[in-house]
Amino acid sequence: MSFFQVNRNCNGCLACVQNCPANALDYKDDGNTRTLLHNMTRCARCGNCWRVCPNDAVEFQHLLRGTWDEVATMELVRCIVCGEPLYTAEFEGTLSKRVDHEVQALCSRHRKSLPLGLWKSLAPVKNQGEGARK
Ligand code: SF4
Ligand code: SF4
Numbered sequence: 001m002s003f004f005q006v007n008r009n010c011n012g013c014l015a016c017v018q019n020c021p022a023n024a025l026d027y028k029d030d031g032n033t034r035t036l037l038h039n040m041t042r043c044a045r046c047g048n049c050w051r052v053c054p055n056d057a058v059e060f061q062h063l064l065r066g067t068w069d070e071v072a073t074m075e076l077v078r079c080i081v082c083g084e085p086l087y088t089a090e091f092e093g094t095l096s097k098r099v100d101h102e103v104q105a106l107c108s109r110h111r112k113s114l115p116l117g118l119w120k121s122l123a124p125v126k127n128q129g130e131g132a133r134k
Contacts, residue, residue: 003063004038004049010057012036016049025049079107 017025024042050060075089
């Protein structure tokens with residue numbers, strides 16, 4: 001459904017099309033029908049269409065609502081002590097490659113507060129076959 005919506009008062013006068021500063025409104029004639037068109041990627045949400053419409057037909061409130069579109073979903077890594085969300089498993093993989101060792105999933109609070117013994121058990125795991133740097 002379009003964010004730009006008109007109510008039943010719209011009579012197709014095209015005042016909104018002619019006064020849209022962003023060329024976000026257009027129309028097409030097809031056979032016996034005329035269709036009002038709106039392009040959200042061009043729309044500046046300036047409200048001019050709503051102001052110039054002589055019939056109070058533009059339901060501008062829909063243009064202000066918008067929704068959040070889910071664009072990607074990934075596995076979430078949480079702090080192994082408190083469960084606080086940290087980053088995605090994919091990001092962890094990227095990080096591990098950068099630093100060349102396994103990254104421990106700890107939030108900043110627990111990275112600082114862990115006792116030394118536990119730190120040792122959580123120490124970075126070196127890649128197999130990796131020798132000391134020369
Ligand atoms: S100005 Fe209003 S009545 Fe005219 S086409 Fe646009 S929405 Fe419809
Ligand atoms: S809000 Fe502004 S940019 Fe968007 S369609 Fe209306 S007049 Fe055009």
